[in-house]
Amino acid sequence: MTPETLVCPNCAEPHPPDERFCRSCNMPLVISGAEALEQPVSARHERARKIDPRYIEGDLVRVAGAMNQAEAEFVQGLLLEEGIPSTLRRTRGFDVPDMLAAGPRDVMVPAAGRDAARDVLLEAEIVRDEPPGDEPAPWRVLAVLLAVLAVGALVVWLGTELAA
Numbered sequence: 001m002t003p004e005t006l007v008c009p010n011c012a013e014p015h016p017p018d019e020r021f022c023r024s025c026n027m028p029l030v031i032s033g034a035e036a037l038e039q040p041v042s043a044r045h046e047r048a049r050k051i052d053p054r055y056i057e058g059d060l061v062r063v064a065g066a067m068n069q070a071e072a073e074f075v076q077g078l079l080l081e082e083g084i085p086s087t088l089r090r091t092r093g094f095d096v097p098d099m100l101a102a103g104p105r106d107v108m109v110p111a112a113g114r115d116a117a118r119d120v121l122l123e124a125e126i127v128r129d130e131p132p133g134d135e136p137a138p139w140r141v142l143a144v145l146l147a148v149l150a151v152g153a154l155v156v157w158l159g160t161e162l163a164a
């Protein structure tokens with residue numbers, strides 16, 4: 001920390017700290033380098049500044065897998081360039097203690113950022129082993145099954161109605 005130095009904003013003449021006005025121009029003195037104190041911005045602050053508020057809504061969804069922490073952080077960096085916040089999770093099945101440091105990671109983003117994240121990752125050719133489109137969720141299989149049953153029931157019902 002350097003000691004504060006008073007300077008004249010007009011002639012830039014330095015003055016001792018007990019002076020309040022420039023001896024030659026009578027201007028109120030200012031602290032030299034005051035704006036420099038606001039310069040250091042932490043990495044965390046820089047990161048927060050980049051995040052697009054459109055992408056912070058919703059539950060976390062997986063958008064990519066990474067072989068290790070370093071690769072996962074590289075993916076996070078790519079996403080952040082587009083304003084997409086992300087977090088890492090250890091891939092399920094690899095959460096045994098000696099895999100903590102080295103195991104694969106899932107890259108998770110808020111649901112609102114999923115489409116944007118996929119675009120980024122596809123462009124960067126990060127998503128390579130992902131199946132195209134969504135995996136069939138159990139509820140979706142059930143919905144299809146129910147739809148088939150409903151159509152079948154309707155056909156049976158129509159059959160009995162027409163026969164009556």
Ligand SMILES: [Zn+2]
Nearest residue numbers: 008011022025
């Ligand atoms: Zn002056």
